[in-house]
Amino acid sequence: MSYPMVDRIRLEMGKTFPFFVDQVDRNLGQFGDEWAKEFDTLLANMFPDDISLVQAVRGYGEFAIDGMRLMKRFEKEHIYVAKTYAQASTEVYHNEEYMVNLYLPGILLSNYLWPHHYRQIQFLKSCFLHDLRNSQEPFFYDVGVGTGFYSRYLLESVPGARGVGFDISDHSIQYAQKQVEAYNCQSRYQILKQNVVTEPITGSAPFLISVEVLEHLEEPLPFLKALRRMLQPGGKAFITAAITAPNADHIYLYRNAEEVLVQLREAGFELEQFVCAAAYVPKHNEPVPQIAAYIVR
DSSP: OHHHHHHHHHHHHHHOOGGGGHHHHHHHHHHHHHHHHHHHHHHHOOOOOOHHHHHHHHHHHHHHHHHHHHHHHHHOOOOOOOOHHHHHHHIIOOHHHHHHIIIIIHHHHHHSHHHHHHHHHHHHHHHHHHHHHOOOOOOOEEOTTTTTTHHHHHHHHHHTTEEEEEESHHHHHHHHHHHHHHHHHGGEEEEEOTTTTSSSSOEEEEEEEEEEEEGGGOOHHHHHHHHHHHHHEEEEEEEEEEEEEOOOOOOOOOOSSSHOOOOOOOHTTOEEEEEEEEEOOSSSSSOOOOOEEEOOO
């Protein structure tokens, strides 16, 4: 099959970041047509012209290289660079140039260029979407929408689904809205600028997702307790966290998946199942970025 947008991004990477081209080839070989079809559609919808695609590739490249530098430092020091949530908010979430040109396109493309990120999508599809699709009330909250990828994915996959997203960054909200509109799902979705810890939500939902938010907080437990209050009794949540994965806005260091699970249980969640995926196989015993995803009730 032909995937012209995947071919285009491969070409652009070859011009600017040739050492990342193998990510496209490797993932195509590993995940096949399903990966390529989804990625091709995302690229066509979000970056339909050459200018926007080139900008996205440059943003992703700089985002990935920054992460690699921080990982090299982490391998030596085994701690994240000390940073408060207020500092991260100023430097990242409310920094328009950084968010729009680097952070948001970087994260968006990483969903398909980083194999552990794509495995997380596969876990969502196999263990969460079925219940949402077959629910009499397919309504969800997405707390910390980021690029809007996961909200859009649920809306696109379940035509009857409706959702409300929450974020504290105007730039994330605008980017997420753009993505939802690109897939013609905007009539079933609303995004609010709201911190659900300091401004608690009074209503609850039968489904909830929160993707890679915990590591961005100084204290994840109050946030997890807020999520638990937002989930209806008997509801299902998809919550994930980055582990040993330094980034410009990563504050709380999880060293293994069990540490996340302890906090989930302390917040009142019951584990249904989880998966932990690594970015790559270590050459020796060095730490490796991981993602842990949990289905909880």
